[in-house]
Amino acid sequence: MIRICTSIWPCFIGIIALATGALIGSETKPNKSPEKSIEQKTKIHRLDTQERAPYxxxxxxxxxxxxxxxxxxxxxxxxxxxxxxANQEGRILIKLPQGMTREAYLGYKIFLSTDAKVSNGNCVTCHAPDKFTDLKLHKLNGDSPPRPTPSLRNLAKRKVDLAKALQAKLAAAKSPNAPKAYRNIHLNKMDLTHLESFLKQLNDVDDKAFRELILNAKILNTLLD
Structure with a gap:
């Protein structure tokens, strides 16, 4: 007969040690790899925002x-x-990401305008970047209850008819009971087209597509506008 242990007690200790080691090993979980930074995900240097729209x-x-x-x-x-x-336009350095048009750029400026007599969207008053909402309650007219300002991001996912929504805003602006922010809206048909083009730039894309938007950007010459 082959003799495995010289005594029962050392063998018993060895069995316990092996069992304990196996148990500890089974409970040990591998370390998770650190989450990638924004720059690593998109391969774009010094990118601060978490948003992923052409805008x-x-x-x-x-x-x-x-x-x-x-x-x-x-x-x-x-x-x-x-x-x-203005600084960028003067040096012909305005850069448009792939897919963003001159019309969308003009729509952006209309969106920002708060005190012009023409092409004045006054949109930014309630739909402030970067979330494109001021998170406040507003009345659309004197008789309606206050409503929270919706974000203008990802309207495509919510299947919003932009042309119809803009026409409704313009109609509300002409109402006798329109709030001040609406009364400051001065838009023509072309302005609405430009605004619609801009709002489409607020729909998210994935990281790969976002990177391509930047890498394939083109210079916009606005000197003739």
Whole structure:
């Protein structure tokens, strides 16, 4: 007979040690790999935003502030953006991400405009970037109950008819009981087309498509506008 242990007690200790080691090993979970940064996911350097719409590619390309600073009035914010746009336009450095058109760019400027006599969307007053909502309650007219401002991002997913929605806004602006923000809306048919083009830039794309938007950007010459 083959002798395995010289005594029962050492063998018993060895069995316990082996069993304990196996148990500990079975409970040990492998370390999770660290979550990739925004830059690693999109392969775009110094990308701060988590948003993934063509509009966000546009603001990244042109170094436009994503939103108002804390305690910054929305009018001051739009003035700051307009100053940046004017600087870029003057040097013919406005960059449009792939798929963003001149009409969409003009729509963006109409969206930001708060005090012009023409082509004044005044949209930014309630639909402030970067979420495109001020998270407040507003009355559409004097008789209606206050409603929360909806975000304008990803309207395509919500199947919003943009042309119809813009026409409804324009009709509300002409109402005798329209709130001040609506009374400041001054738009013509072409302005509505431009605004619609811009709002389509607020629909999200995936990381790969977002990267392509930036890599395939083109310069827009606005000197003839």
């Amino acid at each position: 966000d590619a546009f603001t990244y390309l042109n170094r436009i502030p994503a939103k108002a600073d804390e305690d910054e009035d929305i009018v001051d914010f739009t003035a700051r953006v307009y100053s940046r746009l």
